[in-house]
Amino acid sequence: xxxxxxxxxxxxxxxxxxxxPATSASAEPADLIDADPVAVTVQAPAPGExxxxxxxxxxxxxxxxxxxxxVVGSSGGLLSGPTPVEITLTDDDGTRVLEPTRADELLGxxxxxxxxxxxxxxxxxxxxxxxxxxxxxYQGADGRVVFRFQVETDSPITSTVDPSPAPGASAPSGLxxxxxxxxxxxxxxxxxxxxxxxxxxxxxxxxxxx
Numbered sequence: 350x351x352x353x354x355x356x357x358x359x360x361x362x363x364x365x366x367x368x369x370p371a372t373s374a375s376a377e378p379a380d381l382i383d384a385d386p387v388a389v390t391v392q393a394p395a396p397g398e399x400x401x402x403x404x405x406x407x408x409x410x411x412x413x414x415x416x417x418x419x420v421v422g423s424s425g426g427l428l429s430g431p432t433p434v435e436i437t438l439t440d441d442d443g444t445r446v447l448e449p450t451r452a453d454e455l456l457g458x459x460x461x462x463x464x465x466x467x468x469x470x471x472x473x474x475x476x477x478x479x480x481x482x483x484x485x486x487y488q489g490a491d492g493r494v495v496f497r498f499q500v501e502t503d504s505p506i507t508s509t510v511d512p513s514p515a516p517g518a519s520a521p522s523g524l525x526x527x528x529x530x531x532x533x534x535x536x537x538x539x540x541x542x543x544x545x546x547x548x549x550x551x552x553x554x555x556x557x558x559x
Contacts, residue, residue, distance in 0.1 A: 420494060438475050
């Protein structure tokens with residue numbers, strides 16, 4: 350009887366412990382979207398000339414993803430000096446996400462873009478223009494700007510299948526939900542250990558009294 354009780358207790362505790370890594374794991378932000386960094390290279394434009402490029406991202410999850418676009422790198426003579434190239438970004442509806450902006454002001458910038466719906470895609474058309482007033486110092490120069498779509502990690506990621514909260518109630522964040530689940534699992538393990546210990550002790554007392 351003691352061996353059977355110990356075996357059952359061990360099985361229950363092992364099952365409860367398996368819950369912990371499963372409930373604490375969450376999707377990394379990089380796993381929620383399909384978008385590689387895009388390096389835009391501009392080579393020797395004439396003053397007033399505009400060159401175009403495209404940026405795209407696709408959701409690979411069943412949740413709505415808060416999205417931002419960041420400028421993670423830049424280099425080249427066209428991005429500095431008195432009249433560097435200017436960059437503009439426009440979505441497919443014709444709305445400008447970025448008004449014409451000097452490239453030397455964009456490094457490290459984070460641009461707000463609409464949240465990405467589950468399974469949806471988002472596309473931007475970009476343009477790079479060397480101002481007409483550019484001087485001879487830009488002749489033969491080039492430039493490179495790197496854009497990257499990222500999940501805004503300090504915003505809640507909402508599921509499209511969860512019911513909406515009641516009026517006046519706030520939706521719990523994924524972190525709060527995960528924390529509560531883990532706490533419940535830990536409590537269950539503790540209860541099982543205490544119960545098993547008490548049963549084993551009671552069994553030993555009965556055997557000693559027999």
